Amino acid sequence: MFSKKIALRLTILLAALAMGACENDMTVTLNSADKRLIVSGEFTSDTTVHSLYLSRSGSIVSGRKQAFITGAKVYVTNKVDTIYFVESKDTPGLYQTPTKCYAVGGQTYYLSINGVDVDEDGKMDSFSSVSKVPVAIKFDSLSSKYGYNGDNRYALINRPFYQRTANGPDYTFSYMMVNDKVLYPLSKRLGSGEISGHMTPTKHYKEGETYNLYFSLDSEPVAKGDRLTFITFNFTEDQYKFLTAFDNNTDGDPFLDNMYDQLVIPSRLPTNIEPANKAGGYFLVYSISRISRVYQ
Incomplete structure (x- = not known):
């Protein structure tokens, strides 16, 4: 009998606390300072014009849409040769090598992105990435x-x-x-x-x-x-870990438009862009192997 009375009082007390809590105003602080640089590009062992896209992440809180980044200074170097990416006049956010070039297997390449104010705080930001190119099979x-x-x-x-x-x-x-x-x-x-x-x-x-x-x-x-x-x-x-994580967090063909359009929070994926707390995306640097024959 005694235990039943205690249980009943506890139930009434918890119910009262719950109703009292419902009457209080609840304030939720949402962090909308999520302006990140999103990088989507590659540099391979193929002799071709290589491309890189730069954009600023959107916000699901404020409804701000993703925007392309213009006016950046972009280059990649192996500490011997430096290759600059030139901003496209026709496609906002697209940067390309002015001529055909290629990455050399076994060498390390350093990407530099600067001259942009991604978080719009009045100060210029700099970003970098380091990748080693595997020697092709x-x-x-x-x-x-x-x-x-x-x-x-x-x-x-x-x-x-x-x-x-x-x-x-x-x-x-x-x-x-x-x-x-x-x-x-x-x-x-x-x-x-x-x-x-x-x-x-x-x-x-x-x-x-x-x-x-x-x-x-x-x-x-x-x-x-x-x-x-x-x-x-x-x-x-x-790179494998990034590709598998990206594959498991997108639907359909992500390259039809910008490769990160379908991601709600780009920062949840791995990135090789530093500083990582201000960036998302990936700069893929890899080698390519080919073999051909005529079928008889």
Whole structure:
């Protein structure tokens, strides 16, 4: 009887406290000072014009939209050669190398972004990034023949043989081209949640030994005389972690517009841009391997 009375009084007391709490004003402080520099760019071993996008993050609190950053000074250097990115006159926020150039495998590259007031406090901000380019895997040969793939479907089975080199990549991502038509590129995989399943870890492979990758084409008709090209991106482990995190936090094809439009909070992803508390995004620096043959 005594315990029941105590329990009843405690119940009444808690109910009273709850009703009293409901009558008080509750103040929630939301931090809207979230103006971050968002970087989306890459520098690869391909001889081409390389691009980088700069923008300021939007705010889900204030409703401020994402805005492109103009007037920045951007360059990348390996401490021997310095390559400047020139701002596009037609596309706001786009910076590109003025000529075709390339990154060298095994070297470290330093990105510098300055001359911008991202947080709009009247002071110029500076940002930087450091990335090492993996030495590309070296393809030895490419064999192609029709047979049954892992899904028991009749398909063209492609096996490029390669050697892992010193200072090689931690992970690789591969895809095919048929007569210069790109099949299953990285941008089509991002947002599918499947990146981790299509990345090949290479750290446990021995230098100089021959291995083979695997790719089957069961939906693309290939005839005699068609040119097959096997392409592999060579990534570091940090880049792999970013790509998998980005893949798991986006939906659809993020490269149709700005690559961070679909992210609610860009800062929840890994970044190699410093200072990290003022930036988001990634500057991908990687090498590319290719091998081609005419199907007979």
